[in-house]
Amino acid sequence: MAPLFFAGAPISDRHMSGFLSRYRNVTILSTLVVVSFFLFYLSARKENHMTPMQKGAVAIMAPFQKALTAVVDWAAGGWNDYIYLVGVKKENIELKERINHLEMENARLNENLGQYARIERLLGANQEQIGPVEVARVVARDTSGLVRLVTLDKGSSHGLALSMPVVTHRGLVGRIIQTTASVSKVLLITDVRSAVDGLAQMSRDGLVASGANSHDLVVRYLRADAKVSEGDQVVSSGLGGVYPKGLLIGSLYDIHREKEELFVTARISPHADLERLEEVLVLKGFTPPTADGKDSK
Amino acid sequence: MKSAQYLLLSLFFFILQSSSFPIIPGVDWRPDMALVLVVHFALAFGRVGGMTFGAAAGLFHDLLLCGTVGQGVLSWGLVGYASGALRESYISDTLFTRVGLVAAATVADIIVKASMARMVYGEGVGPALAALGPQILANAVFAILAMPLLIWLDAKVGGAQERGDKKRKLESFLTGMRSTR
Numbered sequence: 001m002a003p004l005f006f007a008g009a010p011i012s013d014r015h016m017s018g019f020l021s022r023y024r025n026v027t028i029l030s031t032l033v034v035v036s037f038f039l040f041y042l043s044a045r046k047e048n049h050m051t052p053m054q055k056g057a058v059a060i061m062a063p064f065q066k067a068l069t070a071v072v073d074w075a076a077g078g079w080n081d082y083i084y085l086v087g088v089k090k091e092n093i094e095l096k097e098r099i100n101h102l103e104m105e106n107a108r109l110n111e112n113l114g115q116y117a118r119i120e121r122l123l124g125a126n127q128e129q130i131g132p133v134e135v136a137r138v139v140a141r142d143t144s145g146l147v148r149l150v151t152l153d154k155g156s157s158h159g160l161a162l163s164m165p166v167v168t169h170r171g172l173v174g175r176i177i178q179t180t181a182s183v184s185k186v187l188l189i190t191d192v193r194s195a196v197d198g199l200a201q202m203s204r205d206g207l208v209a210s211g212a213n214s215h216d217l218v219v220r221y222l223r224a225d226a227k228v229s230e231g232d233q234v235v236s237s238g239l240g241g242v243y244p245k246g247l248l249i250g251s252l253y254d255i256h257r258e259k260e261e262l263f264v265t266a267r268i269s270p271h272a273d274l275e276r277l278e279e280v281l282v283l284k285g286f287t288p289p290t291a292d293g294k295d296s297k
Numbered sequence: 298m299k300s301a302q303y304l305l306l307s308l309f310f311f312i313l314q315s316s317s318f319p320i321i322p323g324v325d326w327r328p329d330m331a332l333v334l335v336v337h338f339a340l341a342f343g344r345v346g347g348m349t350f351g352a353a354a355g356l357f358h359d360l361l362l363c364g365t366v367g368q369g370v371l372s373w374g375l376v377g378y379a380s381g382a383l384r385e386s387y388i389s390d391t392l393f394t395r396v397g398l399v400a401a402a403t404v405a406d407i408i409v410k411a412s413m414a415r416m417v418y419g420e421g422v423g424p425a426l427a428a429l430g431p432q433i434l435a436n437a438v439f440a441i442l443a444m445p446l447l448i449w450l451d452a453k454v455g456g457a458q459e460r461g462d463k464k465r466k467l468e469s470f471l472t473g474m475r476s477t478r
């Protein structure tokens with residue numbers, strides 16, 4: 001029966017309102033599903049562009065996130081500096097031993113570096129310059145586990161732009177995919193949408209390091225005759241222009257060679273601690289070219 | 298509490314959840330605080346209210362933290378609707394049922410989001426599904442702690458509002474009396 005409110009409406013309207021009230025639940029849920037998929041379809045198509053709504057939400061939350069991060073850092077600093085001191089003495093001895101080892105290794109590598117520089121000068125090769133960097137703090141991250149994104153506290157007003165590589169002192173982190181005046185979003189190399197063209201550092205075999213939304217990376221297209229072993233380091237190759245050449249990605253492990261397979265299966269453990277990022281460096285001097293050949297800035 | 302106060306609380310939860318990184322070393326998962334709030338809201342306001350609040354909170358989550366918009370809207374909208382519907386028709390409101398609902402909502406949330414992600418990216422949902430157990434545990438523990446607090450907050454703020462409303466009604470009544478004279 002049609003509600004009283006619609007009693008004076010034309011018959012077609014009454015039928016419609018009767019239909020809506022009878023199937024109210026189905027109508028509400030269908031609307032939710034349709035709207036959600038529509039939004040999902042639109043945003044998945046334009047992943048690198050922030051809508052005004054996204055910019056608004058980020059702008060509202062950014063100051064609070066920055067403030068809370070500062071408070072958490074302060075509290076964690078207090079904990080680490082004053083309370084969490086168990087085993088420090090033992091760790092200190094171990095670290096001193098390690099420093100001795102590293103100093104020796106450093107001297108050897110410096111020698112090699114000097115030799116390399118001399119050869120480079122002789123060959124007249126151009127050393128690739130990474131250029132200026134911007135230090136940024138991670139103020140938020142996705143918590144669903146279905147995407148690997150972090151938010152930085154700096155944006156276009158600090159000179160950050162789309163596709164700029166992001167690193168830590170330990171290795172490659174990802175690249176900027178969205179930016180506003182005050183914050184930027186970084187797609188981590190472990191995200192399923194990420195693929196980095198890389199090289200095994202020692203053997204110089206090419207591979208692609210693909211994200212899988214897990215803690216590590218999946219190796220693709222590493223030839224079966226590649227002379228790689230567990231622990232070999234992988235660096236970016238610079239091919240494709242997305243990342244500069246020579247950035248450390250991680251170490252190979254779980255290498256499997258199957259008979260009659262063209263490619264080796266392996267995984268890469270990233271050197272940068274992507275689960276606990278705090279400060280990162282954005283390589284402002286490197287902006288990959290866009291599809292039309294222009295600078296992405 | 299009023300809807301606006303719930304929204305403010307969910308914003309606070311978002312900030313807390315996204316910015317306070319794991320303090321305990323080795324623990325990678327943390328409770329989905331806003332999801333717990335969606336369940337609580339749905340139990341208080343029913344299926345339509347729960348769905349609306351869930352979709353709004355999901356939209357904000359997507360806008361703020363995800364690269365894509367829509368997963369949170371659908372997932373939390375459905376969670377809100379289902380929780381409200383269950384409360385209206387089938388279940389009694391106890392802490393046990395609330396924690397059970399939160400656990401079920403966690404499963405539904407991850408499955409819906411993973412299905413949508415799989416449609417677009419084709420892979421990469423395995424780790425999220427593998428983390429389902431710890432996530433259910435984290436959300437359930439948080440629900441045990443937070444639900445009594447939310448109910449208390451509801452009663453406290455709601456009571457204050459009711460008292461405020463009565464006072465305002467009395468004042469407006471007295472003002473009306475004086476102007477009639």
